[in-house]
Each structure stands twice: as C-alpha cells, then as structure tokens.
Amino acid sequence: MARSEGGRGNGLARDSGEDQILLRTVPCKGFRFVGEVSEVREASLSEASPAEASAAALDADKPSIAVMPFQNLSGDPGQAYFADGVVEEIITALSRVRWLFVIARNSSFTYRDRNVDLEQVGRELGVRYVLEGSLRKAGDLVRITGQLIEASSGAHLWAERFEGHLEDIFALQDEIAASVVGAIAPQVELAEIERAKRNPTRCSTAYDCYLRGLAHLHRGDREAIGEAITLFKRTIEIDVQSASAHAMAAWCYLWRKVNGWTLDADKEAAEGLRMAQRAVELGRDDAVALTRGGHALAHFTGDLDTGIALLDRAIFLNPNLASAWFLGGFLKTWHGECESAIEHFERAMRLSPVDPELYRMQAGIAMAHLFAGRIETASAWAERSYSNLPSFLMVVALIASTRALSGRQEDAKRAMEEVKRLDSSLRISELQDWLPISRPEHLAVFADGLRKAGLAE
Structure with missing residues (x-):
C-alpha cells in the first residue's frame, strides 16, 4: 500500500477560497497561518456570590472545579499570604484550560476557616471537583501538599507533595502552580472520560461524544482510533463549531498515517488536512485545537514552520x-x-x-x-x-x-x-x-x- 501525504462561533472573520484571512496558500509550501492573534479572556466569576457561581457552574457544559484556600500548618499566621498566593496562581493557571470551568477566588475563599465537608462545597458551588491543600514551613523550606477530590463521592483522584526554598517566593509560587495544574488537568480529563463511560446514554451531547472519542484516542490501537474518528465526527454533527473535535479528528487521521493503517491514503490525507485547517480556523484561541490541529497540519502539508508557530501559540495560551x-x-x-x-x-x-x-x-x-x-x-x-x-x-x-x-x-x-x-x-x-x-x-x-x-x- 503506497503512502501519500495529502469553542463556539464567535463572529470572527473566516476564510473563503479567495479571501484567505486566516490560512494563506504559499506556492510549493502548503498553508501558513496569517490571521491576527490576540489574547482573549473569558468573563470571570471573581465578583460572584457562591450561589451565583453555583448556578453558572451547573449551566456550563464542561467539568467544574473549585480550589479551596490552603491550610496554613506552619504555625506562623504570617505565612498565610504565601499559601493564598499559591492558590491564586493555581486558579489563574486553571482558568487557561478552556474546557474546564473554574470557580473564582472570591467564591471559593468564602469557605476559609469554615468547617465544611467537600460534598457540601461541591453542592453549594455546583462543582464536580475540589482541589484542597496545605502548607508547612520549616526554616527556609516550604512543603505544599495538594489533593484532587470528586465532590459528590469524596473519592481521591490525585495527591502530590511539592517542596521548595523561599529564596524567590514568586518563582516558587509559579513553579508549584505549574506542577499542580500540569498534573491535575489530565486527571480531571480522565475522570470525565470515566464519568462519560458510566453514563448509559451514548453521545447524548457533543461533550459526551468528545469524551468518548478521547477515551479511544488514548488507547492508541487501530480499532480504537477508528472509533475515535467516528465519535469526533459525531461531535461535529452535534456542534459544527467544535474546534477541538475537528482537531482531534485530524490528529487521528495523522495517527493512522504514521502507523500505516490508512485504507485510502490520498482520501484520508485530504480529509485530515481539511479537518486540521478547520480546527485552526475555529480555534485561534483554543490551545487544544491549535495543538492537535497545528501538529496534524504540519504533517499533512510538510510546513513545519507554520506548525511550530501554531504550537507556540498554544503554549502561550496554556x-x-x-x-x-x-x-x-x-x-x-x-x-x-x-x-x-x-x-x-x-x-x-x-x-x-x-x-x-x-x-x-x-x-x-x-x-x-x-x-x-x-x-x-x-x-x-x-x-x-x-x-x-x-x-x-x-x-x-x-x-x-x-x-x-x-x-x-x-x-x-x-x-x-x-x-x-x-x-x-x-x-x-x-x-x-x-x-x-x-x-x-x-x-x-x-x-x-x-x-x-x-x-x-
């Protein structure tokens, strides 16, 4: 068998065959992303009451999380500011994950010094997951522990300990926040996938279809990738503006190509390229869409420079x-x-x-x-x-x-x-x-x- 290369709508300008506003054809090269980019921040819940935050979270078609104030176990009340700084950095970093709904500080911090169980917190804030932690300080050494909990069941999904020296407080806060967010975001995604599997209804929403597609993608074998493509296409049928679903479908076609699984190499390369282009067009501010779509686009066109630029943009966003x-x-x-x-x-x-x-x-x-x-x-x-x-x-x-x-x-x-x-x-x-x-x-x-x-x- 021969080998062959082949969010939601926001009112932004889109390419037509002639205008080429976002993707421009470069002779003998392929495609280059030429659209103007800017950082877009979504509305925050920083001024919302817990009741308002709960209503918003329950309405969101995405997993939700609250980061609780970390306990100061150092014996020094003056160290509370450091723990609060770490929590604020974690909330800010989690807010960059577009598929995750994050309760803002002013809502989660209303529980400071209150003896409440996490099931109650989840119910009152309307979140599926809660991150809690503590801080201990001994001399110049700081130890942060964190654990991710499913609010409704109390199940522990992840726990870790981080240590560092207080030579540069802000750098240490950034390092801990990056480590926590980098670890728990995949854990939340895996928990959501398992939740979708337990749901007896199949693909009742675009989000459920997308999660089921991710579950198959992570398996990585030939049959699973075929199922993943079907599920991502079903996601697109429900939500035609889903940049991430387009990107994941494109990336699955790439994975089939890399593993020699294509049945019609030219047709699949063309479909993968089309999906990748659409993902980049729809997801200009979506790190996941730019990551998978940009990587697939670079493979299918051979334009590594454009692919690297798109992946750099994804890293900037998240x-x-x-x-x-x-x-x-x-x-x-x-x-x-x-x-x-x-x-x-x-x-x-x-x-x-x-x-x-x-x-x-x-x-x-x-x-x-x-x-x-x-x-x-x-x-x-x-x-x-x-x-x-x-x-x-x-x-x-x-x-x-x-x-x-x-x-x-x-x-x-x-x-x-x-x-x-x-x-x-x-x-x-x-x-x-x-x-x-x-x-x-x-x-x-x-x-x-x-x-x-x-x-x-």
Missing part, C-alpha cells in the same frame, strides 16, 4: 498543556532543533508524569536523541515507549535502527521482523513521506540503521 509541549517537541525534532525538542519533551513529562500519552513523549525524546547522535540514549527511551504501546510503528522502527547502529545486529533483526509485521509496505525510499524529517543528515542516520536492520529499499 503554558501548562503537556500535549502542546510534546507535540511541539515532535515538530522541533523533525525541524532539526534537537536540544530544544528534548527540553519540550522533558517539560511535558514534568507537567504530566502519569499522562496516558506518556509513550508519545518517550518516543519523541528517543528520536531527538538519535538525531543528536546519542544512540544508546535514544534506544533506551524507545524501549520505554515500546513497553507502554507495542503497536507504535515509529517506535519499533526506531528500536530496530538504534540496535543496528549500536552493533546489536541480532536484536535489530528481531525488531525489524516486528516492523514488517506492523507494516509490510514500509521501505527506505518512503521514509520522508512517512515522517517529515527536514534535515538530510537526520534522515540518513535513521535510514542507515533501518537498512542495517534489514529494511528493504
């Missing part, structure tokens, strides 16, 4: 979005920016160390190390990724290549047998159509390893 960091890392890897790519992957893993897509981060950092000439390190990271998802074709090919390059010929041949089982059509001559590797020397080292492992020309 600097704690792990997927923006690791998919941006992939584009930088293909662009030849190996050290910057490795920093992106490491940042993603720090933000979301138990992410369901951790194997992608491990695969990306492996490829970046290969291109940087660190073959054994690349091989070790690829083996970690394989242990988490053995059906990832790129990782199996990477294992075969690095084993051959490091002289482990028999091990390389065994890995190559697995490559052929996953995709018997893969050839050396098709590598650049498969992955958008821009630097000839990087393509050459990958190809050399695969050739030594036994891949046909």
